[in-house]
Amino acid sequence: MRSSTEYIEKLRKSGLRPTKQRITICELLFNTDKTFHFTINDLTKIIEFNSNQKISLATVYNTIHAFQKKGYLKEIAINSSQTYFDTNISAHHHFFDEKEKKLIDLEDEDVYPIKIKKTIPGKKIKSVEVLVKIDKI
């Protein structure tokens, strides 16, 4: 359990005002050592059940996008009706179970290093994401 003053500092340093809503979301997302995957819909429910505060949907979107821009969250590239975010911002990949709509982390050491031979003139690589779709045997 981290103290909220830690989040207040971090938010300020990032140029984000430490509002009640942002601190609450920080606590819900980052107060555990476990990283996890969520959609805005998931997070809305988490807020509802785990805080006695109502945060408007627009604020949830704003906050998550702000955190993502600052690099505290990663958006995961999958085709789903909802966008997934990851509190694990390290370079890593994912399993995705399309039936259960669930993501599972693949740590960097779970995947042999990926090397791309092709280059595009005038372009540089920003990120390399591997999505491994899985299914019942």
Next chain:
Amino acid sequence: MRSSTEYIEKLRKSGLRPTKQRITICELLFNTDKTFHFTINDLTKIIEFNSNQKISLATVYNTIHAFQKKGYLKEIAINSSQTYFDTNISAHHHFFDEKEKKLIDLEDEDVYPIKIKKTIPGKKIKSVEVLVKIDKI
């Protein structure tokens, strides 16, 4: 330029009735050796400019989803407001330029083989997709 009778046969064999709309879409998608990436919106415009037929939006969606289910098209996993499809159904990966919203094929030989060490009990790997996001240097 393939003959439409070829598509009629293929559709019939797949259990899809060869309608005027489906044949038109086949011709627009598969009448070239070049494979390409498109969104439903792209395809709607292609139909508009390259055939003298108006195909309703619902039919475009139905057809593309039917073709995808039969394995004639691949959906590409990226987070975009629109879903991308690929006429190249072979195992391959992609560059994605988020600014220009453009996809570029990475042939299988452009990427060193990907090996996943982790396994999930009761689950098998269905596909492995690599998305390389690129940006201006």
Next chain:
DNA sequence: ACATTACTTTAGAATAATTATAAAATTGGT
């Protein structure tokens, strides 16, 4: 502490891709 400014939150409206609906049209088999 107070005032002023800038940033945030909020509810609700707007947007846009996709899916659902159900009537009309077309296809395939007899």
Next chain:
DNA sequence: ACCAATTTTATAATTATTCTAAAGTAATGT
């Protein structure tokens, strides 16, 4: 040609996300 099954179509419904602009809150200077 006839009939049943499938398909197309226009339109409505759905849903995630973004926009808007008014009200609230935080930061800063006095």
